[in-house]
Amino acid sequence: MSSTGESVTEGKGRLSELDIEAIEMFINFFKLIGLPKSVGEIYGLLFVATRPLAMDDLMERLQISLGAASQGLKLLRAVGAVKVVYTPGERRDRYVADLELSRFASSFIKEELRPRLERSLQRIERMEGLAEAMSPKERKAAFERIDRLKHWMEKGQKMMPWILKFLVR
Amino acid sequence: MSSTGESVTEGKGRLSELDIEAIEMFINFFKLIGLPKSVGEIYGLLFVATRPLAMDDLMERLQISLGAASQGLKLLRAVGAVKVVYTPGERRDRYVADLELSRFASSFIKEELRPRLERSLQRIERMEGLAEAMSPKERKAAFERIDRLKHWMEKGQKMMPWILKFLVR
DNA sequence: CATTTGATTCAATAAAAAATGAAATGAATG
DNA sequence: CATTCATTTCATTTTTTATTGAATCAAATG
Numbered sequence A, B: 001m002s003s004t005g006e007s008v009t010e011g012k013g014r015l016s017e018l019d020i021e022a023i024e025m026f027i028n029f030f031k032l033i034g035l036p037k038s039v040g041e042i043y044g045l046l047f048v049a050t051r052p053l054a055m056d057d058l059m060e061r062l063q064i065s066l067g068a069a070s071q072g073l074k075l076l077r078a079v080g081a082v083k084v085v086y087t088p089g090e091r092r093d094r095y096v097a098d099l100e101l102s103r104f105a106s107s108f109i110k111e112e113l114r115p116r117l118e119r120s121l122q123r124i125e126r127m128e129g130l131a132e133a134m135s136p137k138e139r140k141a142a143f144e145r146i147d148r149l150k151h152w153m154e155k156g157q158k159m160m161p162w163i164l165k166f167l168v169r
Numbered sequence C: 001c002a003t004t005t006g007a008t009t010c011a012a013t014a015a016a017a018a019a020t021g022a023a024a025t026g027a028a029t030g
Numbered sequence D: 001c002a003t004t005c006a007t008t009t010c011a012t013t014t015t016t017t018a019t020t021g022a023a024t025c026a027a028a029t030g
Helices: A017-032 A037-048 A055-062 A066-078 A101-132 A136-167 B017-032 B037-048 B055-062 B066-078 B101-132 B136-167
Strands: A082-085 A094-097 B082-085 B094-097
Touching: A017 A037, A017 B101, A017 B136, A037 A055, A037 A066, A037 A082, A037 A094, A037 B136, A055 A066, A066 A082, A101 A136, A101 B017, A136 B017, A136 B037, A136 B136, B017 B037, B037 B055, B037 B066, B037 B082, B037 B094, B055 B066, B066 B082, B101 B136
Parallel strands: none
Antiparallel strands: A082 A094, B082 B094
16 A cells, blocks of 8 residues: 555545545534534545445544444434445445535525524514504614514525525536 | 513613514524624624614623623624724714624625635645545546535535625625 | 723633443344 | 344533633723
8 A cells, every 4th residue: 555545445444644634624614514523524534435334434434432423424314415325235334425515505404594594584573573562663663673684584585595506506 | 661662772671572582583693603692692682772882781781791792792893793883972882783784794705604615625736636646546536536525615616706796785 | 191991801610512432222133 | 032233322521612700901081
């Protein structure tokens, strides 16, 4: 094996410099959207791997615990970023990274962003209810602020499908 | 004062139900982009307020510490979400929320997202350097993965100006 | 230019989030 | 159907992040 070239991706060795660079990229990216380091590591290693990896591989190569590996995979599966590969005649599952960003992003939007927006819109309705009960003068000021909020939310809502469209392909 | 209507926004009272609803919205929103609760509270109260507030007001009404108020305002100012209002014949500064989402979002993209992407692209260059040093067989596999990464990054980079354009206005 | 008042900094503390690993669960094998 | 191996769960520990407030700094006032 050459000194830089030995990708842990093959065989059982340590992680190569290249692997580490790539994994760090994913750690950063996942942190950005609020996911823990271990999740980024797992996805990164799977992304970089040339074949499906089992949980043991992840634990050994990333030096993470059983629990972290299991929970990280659970999350990544739930979000569609990682797929299970059933190998016939093999007891344990193996995992691969889904390379299509779009699926991942769209599930992030569907499961994280959209519900939040919806809760916000409900909240605005409740606020409008509260404002109704105010004196005319107060009501006017209240509705001004509520309308500003609404404006924000609607903008956000309009934008999301577009981002999705852009990502998907 | 009516029971629901007394907005702390005016005078020195407690926060009204309406104020609290609005502030909670901002806490959620700010959490989404990884900012602490206190920052969301501050922006929320300023958003909801009908006139500029001083640091004391924030501390008193939100029940946060001196440090939290100062640091939160510092961050919000840096990011363009809050402006200082100098009142002539007034010793302390007063603050208002900048209501234009666009400015805020664009500074977030400029200061958080874009630098990250740039670092990622640099990282990819480094990775290409590492891959050059590999055996032909390994190099091929490495470049395959690197190209996948590049694809992601370029997509992200292309999308950002568009999102900005959508937000600004 | 001494004093007062408002704002910032930062070391200490509190709170929240993530990681660990032992125990429970589930499922394949002989 | 007992055993073994893989995975999940979850109470505990560790790490990270946010908050506090005393000490410092800055700048306006008299």
